[in-house]
Amino acid sequence: MAEDTPLFPNAKSMLIHSGNIINWTRLKRKPNQTSTEEVCECIGKTLAAYLESVDKSELQNITDIYKVNSENVQKLDENEREEVKITVKVFICAPQPASVISDMVDKVLCELGTSFVDTLMLAVAPSSVDVDDDNDDDSALLNAIKSYWEVMEQLVLADRVLFLGICDLTKDALEELYNWAKVKPCIDQVNLESCCVMPQDLTGYAKSVNVQLLTHNDKPEFITAEKLQETVQAVATKADSQNWKPQWAVRYSGIVKCRGIIQMRGYIFHALRNN
Numbered sequence: 001m002a003e004d005t006p007l008f009p010n011a012k013s014m015l016i017h018s019g020n021i022i023n024w025t026r027l028k029r030k031p032n033q034t035s036t037e038e039v040c041e042c043i044g045k046t047l048a049a050y051l052e053s054v055d056k057s058e059l060q061n062i063t064d065i066y067k068v069n070s071e072n073v074q075k076l077d078e079n080e081r082e083e084v085k086i087t088v089k090v091f092i093c094a095p096q097p098a099s100v101i102s103d104m105v106d107k108v109l110c111e112l113g114t115s116f117v118d119t120l121m122l123a124v125a126p127s128s129v130d131v132d133d134d135n136d137d138d139s140a141l142l143n144a145i146k147s148y149w150e151v152m153e154q155l156v157l158a159d160r161v162l163f164l165g166i167c168d169l170t171k172d173a174l175e176e177l178y179n180w181a182k183v184k185p186c187i188d189q190v191n192l193e194s195c196c197v198m199p200q201d202l203t204g205y206a207k208s209v210n211v212q213l214l215t216h217n218d219k220p221e222f223i224t225a226e227k228l229q230e231t232v233q234a235v236a237t238k239a240d241s242q243n244w245k246p247q248w249a250v251r252y253s254g255i256v257k258c259r260g261i262i263q264m265r266g267y268i269f270h271a272l273r274n275n
Contacts, residue, residue, distance in 0.1 A: 006239035007051060007059050014065040014244065014271040016050070017111055018042035019072025020264045035218045039249060040231045042267045045069075048235040068111070074264050075113035076254070084254045084263060086114065089121040089167075091222040092128045092148070093246035101151040104250045105160060107268055112252070116160050121189060122148055123167040125221050142173055146180065153183040165189060167216065171201040178209055189216045222249055228271060244273045 021042060033041075050067035051059070076084060090104050101122075108117065122145065126137065129144045145166065155161040165187030169177060174188055188206060190198060192215045206213050225245045233241035247270045254264040 004237060004239070007056065007236050008062055008065065008240055010061060010063050011065050011240075012063050012273050014047075014269075014273075015067075016043060016046040016065070016269050017068040017073070017107075018046055018267045018269075019069035020074040020266050021072070022262060022265050023072050023074075035251070036223055036227065039223055039251070039267050039269065040227060043228070043269055044231045044235050047232065051235065072266075073111055081114060083257055085119070085257050086112070086117040086252060086254050087119045087121065088117045088161075088250060088252045089123060089218075091218070091249040091251070092122075092124045092144075093222060093248055094125075094128050095130055096128070096248060098147040098151045100248060101148050102155060104248060104268070105155055108250060108252050109160065111266075111268070112254075112264075116162065117252070118161075119163045119165055119187070120152055120155065120161045121165040121167060121187065122152065123189075123218065123222065124148070127221060138173065142176060145177065149177070149181060153181070156183045163187070167191075167218075168220070171199065171205045174202065174211065175205055178211070184209070185211055187212045187214055189214045191216055191218065191220070193217065222246075223269075242273075244271050246271050 021038075024045070046067050046069055047065070049069060050065060053067075054062070076086075088105065088108050090101060092100075105117065105120065109115065124141060124145055126141060129137075129140045149164070152161065152164050156164060163186045164183055166174070166177065166185045167189040168191055169188050174185070178184055188202075188211055190202070190213060198213060203213060205211075223246045228244050228246050229241040232244055249270070250268040252264070252266055252268075253262060255261065256263050
Protein backbone atom coordinates (compact mmCIF):
# COMPACT_ATOMS: atom_id res chain seq x y z
CA MET A 1 0.00 0.00 0.00
CA ALA A 2 1.13 3.50 -0.75
CA GLU A 3 -0.17 5.02 2.46
CA ASP A 4 2.41 5.83 5.11
CA THR A 5 0.02 6.26 8.06
CA PRO A 6 -0.19 2.99 9.98
CA LEU A 7 -3.58 1.31 10.00
CA PHE A 8 -3.19 -0.55 13.32
CA PRO A 9 -0.38 1.19 15.25
CA ASN A 10 -1.35 -0.29 18.63
CA ALA A 11 -1.78 -3.91 17.59
CA LYS A 12 0.35 -6.27 19.69
CA SER A 13 -1.15 -9.67 18.86
CA MET A 14 -2.33 -11.38 15.69
CA LEU A 15 -4.35 -14.60 15.58
CA ILE A 16 -5.83 -15.69 12.28
CA HIS A 17 -7.49 -18.80 10.85
CA SER A 18 -7.47 -19.24 7.09
CA GLY A 19 -10.38 -21.63 6.97
CA ASN A 20 -10.33 -24.45 4.45
CA ILE A 21 -7.94 -23.30 1.72
CA ILE A 22 -9.03 -26.14 -0.55
CA ASN A 23 -11.92 -23.78 -1.30
CA TRP A 24 -9.52 -20.98 -2.33
CA THR A 25 -9.26 -21.30 -6.11
CA ARG A 26 -6.32 -18.89 -6.25
CA LEU A 27 -4.25 -21.20 -4.06
CA LYS A 28 -5.31 -24.26 -6.05
CA ARG A 29 -3.47 -22.92 -9.07
CA LYS A 30 -0.08 -23.08 -7.34
CA PRO A 31 0.94 -26.75 -7.13
CA ASN A 32 4.64 -25.88 -6.74
CA GLN A 33 4.06 -23.40 -3.92
CA THR A 34 6.15 -24.07 -0.81
CA SER A 35 4.40 -24.45 2.52
CA THR A 36 5.99 -21.19 3.71
CA GLU A 37 4.63 -19.38 0.65
CA GLU A 38 1.28 -21.01 1.28
CA VAL A 39 1.00 -19.91 4.91
CA CYS A 40 2.15 -16.40 3.98
CA GLU A 41 -0.57 -16.15 1.34
CA CYS A 42 -3.09 -17.35 3.91
CA ILE A 43 -1.90 -14.70 6.39
CA GLY A 44 -1.98 -11.96 3.77
CA LYS A 45 -5.40 -12.86 2.42
CA THR A 46 -6.94 -13.27 5.88
CA LEU A 47 -5.41 -10.04 7.18
CA ALA A 48 -6.63 -8.17 4.09
CA ALA A 49 -10.15 -9.48 4.69
CA TYR A 50 -9.91 -8.33 8.30
CA LEU A 51 -8.82 -4.83 7.30
CA GLU A 52 -11.75 -4.58 4.88
CA SER A 53 -14.23 -5.61 7.56
CA VAL A 54 -13.18 -3.22 10.35
CA ASP A 55 -13.84 0.51 10.57
CA LYS A 56 -10.58 2.36 9.88
CA SER A 57 -11.00 4.65 12.90
CA GLU A 58 -11.49 1.63 15.19
CA LEU A 59 -8.32 0.04 13.83
CA GLN A 60 -6.23 2.80 15.35
CA ASN A 61 -6.99 1.58 18.88
CA ILE A 62 -7.11 -2.18 18.31
CA THR A 63 -4.51 -4.17 20.27
CA ASP A 64 -5.52 -7.67 19.17
CA ILE A 65 -6.06 -8.65 15.56
CA TYR A 66 -8.34 -11.69 15.43
CA LYS A 67 -9.80 -12.97 12.19
CA VAL A 68 -11.39 -16.23 11.15
CA ASN A 69 -12.34 -16.70 7.53
CA SER A 70 -15.68 -18.04 8.74
CA GLU A 71 -17.07 -18.45 5.23
CA ASN A 72 -14.29 -20.99 4.55
CA VAL A 73 -14.35 -22.84 7.88
CA GLN A 74 -15.56 -26.37 7.28
CA LYS A 75 -17.08 -28.22 10.22
CA LEU A 76 -16.83 -31.99 10.18
CA ASP A 77 -20.06 -33.95 9.86
CA GLU A 78 -20.31 -36.32 12.84
CA ASN A 79 -21.63 -39.06 10.57
CA GLU A 80 -18.56 -38.77 8.34
CA ARG A 81 -15.90 -38.24 11.03
CA GLU A 82 -14.66 -41.83 11.04
CA GLU A 83 -14.12 -41.64 7.28
CA VAL A 84 -11.77 -38.63 7.51
CA LYS A 85 -8.21 -38.73 8.88
CA ILE A 86 -7.29 -35.43 10.53
CA THR A 87 -3.58 -34.66 10.83
CA VAL A 88 -2.40 -31.60 12.74
CA LYS A 89 1.17 -30.30 12.53
CA VAL A 90 2.24 -27.65 15.01
CA PHE A 91 5.20 -25.41 14.28
CA ILE A 92 6.92 -23.81 17.26
CA CYS A 93 8.51 -20.59 15.95
CA ALA A 94 9.58 -18.93 19.23
CA PRO A 95 10.03 -20.05 22.86
CA GLN A 96 6.62 -21.08 24.22
CA PRO A 97 5.15 -22.51 27.42
CA ALA A 98 4.46 -26.21 26.90
CA SER A 99 0.75 -25.61 27.48
CA VAL A 100 0.56 -23.88 24.09
CA ILE A 101 0.30 -27.34 22.50
CA SER A 102 -3.01 -27.97 24.23
CA ASP A 103 -4.23 -24.49 23.29
CA MET A 104 -3.43 -25.09 19.63
CA VAL A 105 -5.17 -28.45 19.52
CA ASP A 106 -8.22 -26.98 21.27
CA LYS A 107 -8.44 -24.27 18.61
CA VAL A 108 -8.38 -26.86 15.83
CA LEU A 109 -10.97 -29.03 17.54
CA CYS A 110 -13.23 -26.03 18.05
CA GLU A 111 -12.88 -24.72 14.51
CA LEU A 112 -13.46 -28.14 12.93
CA GLY A 113 -16.23 -29.16 15.31
CA THR A 114 -14.68 -32.48 16.31
CA SER A 115 -13.59 -34.06 19.58
CA PHE A 116 -10.28 -35.58 18.43
CA VAL A 117 -7.58 -35.54 15.77
CA ASP A 118 -5.96 -38.67 14.43
CA THR A 119 -2.30 -37.59 14.36
CA LEU A 120 -0.49 -34.71 16.03
CA MET A 121 2.94 -33.80 14.62
CA LEU A 122 5.47 -31.56 16.39
CA ALA A 123 8.04 -29.37 14.59
CA VAL A 124 10.29 -27.22 16.78
CA ALA A 125 12.38 -24.55 15.06
CA PRO A 126 16.00 -24.57 16.29
CA SER A 127 15.82 -20.80 16.80
CA SER A 128 12.91 -21.25 19.24
CA VAL A 129 15.12 -23.07 21.74
CA ASP A 130 17.06 -21.29 24.46
CA VAL A 131 20.59 -22.71 24.71
CA ASP A 132 22.55 -22.41 27.95
CA ASP A 133 26.07 -23.31 29.04
CA ASP A 134 24.96 -26.73 30.30
CA ASN A 135 23.51 -27.95 26.99
CA ASP A 136 24.63 -27.99 23.38
CA ASP A 137 22.16 -27.19 20.59
CA ASP A 138 21.01 -30.79 20.11
CA SER A 139 20.48 -31.40 23.84
CA ALA A 140 18.62 -28.12 24.25
CA LEU A 141 16.35 -28.95 21.31
CA LEU A 142 15.56 -32.41 22.65
CA ASN A 143 14.82 -31.01 26.12
CA ALA A 144 12.40 -28.53 24.55
CA ILE A 145 10.74 -31.32 22.58
CA LYS A 146 10.31 -33.36 25.77
CA SER A 147 8.51 -30.51 27.53
CA TYR A 148 6.04 -30.22 24.65
CA TRP A 149 5.78 -34.00 24.37
CA GLU A 150 4.52 -34.34 27.94
CA VAL A 151 1.54 -32.15 27.04
CA MET A 152 0.99 -34.15 23.86
CA GLU A 153 0.91 -37.32 25.94
CA GLN A 154 -1.83 -35.82 28.10
CA LEU A 155 -3.85 -35.13 24.96
CA VAL A 156 -3.58 -38.80 24.02
CA LEU A 157 -4.68 -39.88 27.50
CA ALA A 158 -7.64 -37.51 27.20
CA ASP A 159 -8.62 -39.09 23.83
CA ARG A 160 -8.20 -35.77 22.02
CA VAL A 161 -5.33 -37.18 19.93
CA LEU A 162 -4.79 -40.78 18.79
CA PHE A 163 -1.18 -40.84 17.56
CA LEU A 164 1.91 -38.66 18.00
CA GLY A 165 4.70 -37.81 15.58
CA ILE A 166 7.91 -35.79 15.57
CA CYS A 167 9.96 -34.07 12.88
CA ASP A 168 13.60 -34.13 11.82
CA LEU A 169 15.11 -36.25 14.57
CA THR A 170 18.34 -38.11 13.97
CA LYS A 171 18.65 -41.75 14.96
CA ASP A 172 20.20 -40.92 18.34
CA ALA A 173 17.63 -38.21 19.14
CA LEU A 174 14.72 -40.43 18.07
CA GLU A 175 16.05 -43.27 20.19
CA GLU A 176 16.37 -41.03 23.25
CA LEU A 177 12.85 -39.63 22.78
CA TYR A 178 11.41 -43.10 22.17
CA ASN A 179 13.02 -44.61 25.28
CA TRP A 180 11.99 -41.64 27.44
CA ALA A 181 8.41 -41.15 26.23
CA LYS A 182 5.42 -42.81 27.86
CA VAL A 183 3.44 -42.42 24.63
CA LYS A 184 5.85 -43.43 21.89
CA PRO A 185 6.19 -41.51 18.61
CA CYS A 186 4.62 -43.35 15.70
CA ILE A 187 6.11 -41.14 12.99
CA ASP A 188 9.36 -39.29 12.34
CA GLN A 189 9.06 -36.83 9.46
CA VAL A 190 12.38 -36.17 7.72
CA ASN A 191 13.12 -33.17 5.51
CA LEU A 192 14.73 -34.54 2.37
CA GLU A 193 16.33 -31.17 1.62
CA SER A 194 18.69 -31.86 4.52
CA CYS A 195 19.30 -35.48 3.56
CA CYS A 196 18.55 -36.67 0.03
CA VAL A 197 18.63 -40.29 1.20
CA MET A 198 17.36 -41.56 4.54
CA PRO A 199 20.33 -42.34 6.83
CA GLN A 200 20.75 -46.09 7.22
CA ASP A 201 21.07 -45.92 10.99
CA LEU A 202 17.78 -44.01 11.20
CA THR A 203 15.91 -46.38 8.89
CA GLY A 204 17.26 -49.39 10.77
CA TYR A 205 16.30 -48.07 14.19
CA ALA A 206 12.87 -46.83 13.07
CA LYS A 207 12.08 -50.25 11.64
CA SER A 208 13.17 -51.96 14.85
CA VAL A 209 10.70 -49.93 16.98
CA ASN A 210 7.97 -49.67 14.33
CA VAL A 211 8.27 -45.90 13.80
CA GLN A 212 7.13 -44.83 10.35
CA LEU A 213 9.55 -42.58 8.46
CA LEU A 214 7.88 -40.00 6.24
CA THR A 215 9.26 -37.08 4.26
CA HIS A 216 8.25 -33.42 4.25
CA ASN A 217 9.38 -30.16 2.63
CA ASP A 218 8.64 -27.65 5.40
CA LYS A 219 11.51 -25.31 6.18
CA PRO A 220 13.22 -25.72 9.59
CA GLU A 221 12.31 -22.08 10.25
CA PHE A 222 8.74 -22.42 9.00
CA ILE A 223 8.12 -18.68 8.77
CA THR A 224 10.71 -16.05 9.65
CA ALA A 225 10.05 -12.60 11.09
CA GLU A 226 11.28 -11.07 7.84
CA LYS A 227 8.87 -13.10 5.73
CA LEU A 228 5.97 -12.29 8.05
CA GLN A 229 6.75 -8.58 7.96
CA GLU A 230 6.91 -8.62 4.16
CA THR A 231 3.50 -10.30 4.12
CA VAL A 232 1.94 -7.72 6.44
CA GLN A 233 3.45 -4.80 4.54
CA ALA A 234 1.95 -6.09 1.27
CA VAL A 235 -1.60 -5.59 2.60
CA ALA A 236 -1.02 -2.74 5.10
CA THR A 237 1.87 -0.27 5.50
CA LYS A 238 5.56 -0.53 6.31
CA ALA A 239 4.91 0.87 9.80
CA ASP A 240 2.23 -1.79 10.38
CA SER A 241 4.65 -4.54 9.40
CA GLN A 242 7.48 -3.67 11.76
CA ASN A 243 8.49 -5.79 14.77
CA TRP A 244 6.05 -8.66 14.20
CA LYS A 245 7.46 -12.05 15.20
CA PRO A 246 5.86 -15.45 14.52
CA GLN A 247 5.05 -17.44 17.66
CA TRP A 248 3.46 -20.60 16.34
CA ALA A 249 1.51 -21.99 13.42
CA VAL A 250 -0.83 -24.94 13.03
CA ARG A 251 -1.56 -26.73 9.77
CA TYR A 252 -4.41 -29.19 9.68
CA SER A 253 -5.49 -31.48 6.89
CA GLY A 254 -8.36 -33.89 6.44
CA ILE A 255 -8.07 -36.82 4.04
CA VAL A 256 -10.93 -39.13 3.09
CA LYS A 257 -9.48 -42.49 4.10
CA CYS A 258 -10.97 -44.76 1.46
CA ARG A 259 -10.23 -42.42 -1.47
CA GLY A 260 -7.12 -40.48 -0.43
CA ILE A 261 -8.80 -37.19 -1.34
CA ILE A 262 -7.80 -34.06 0.58
CA GLN A 263 -11.08 -32.71 1.93
CA MET A 264 -9.70 -29.85 3.98
CA ARG A 265 -6.48 -28.01 4.70
CA GLY A 266 -5.93 -24.84 6.66
CA TYR A 267 -3.75 -22.78 8.97
CA ILE A 268 -4.10 -21.11 12.34
CA PHE A 269 -1.32 -18.63 13.00
CA HIS A 270 -0.22 -16.48 15.93
CA ALA A 271 2.27 -13.59 16.05
CA LEU A 272 3.24 -10.92 18.56
CA ARG A 273 4.71 -7.46 18.19
CA ASN A 274 6.85 -5.34 20.50
CA ASN A 275 6.64 -1.70 19.45
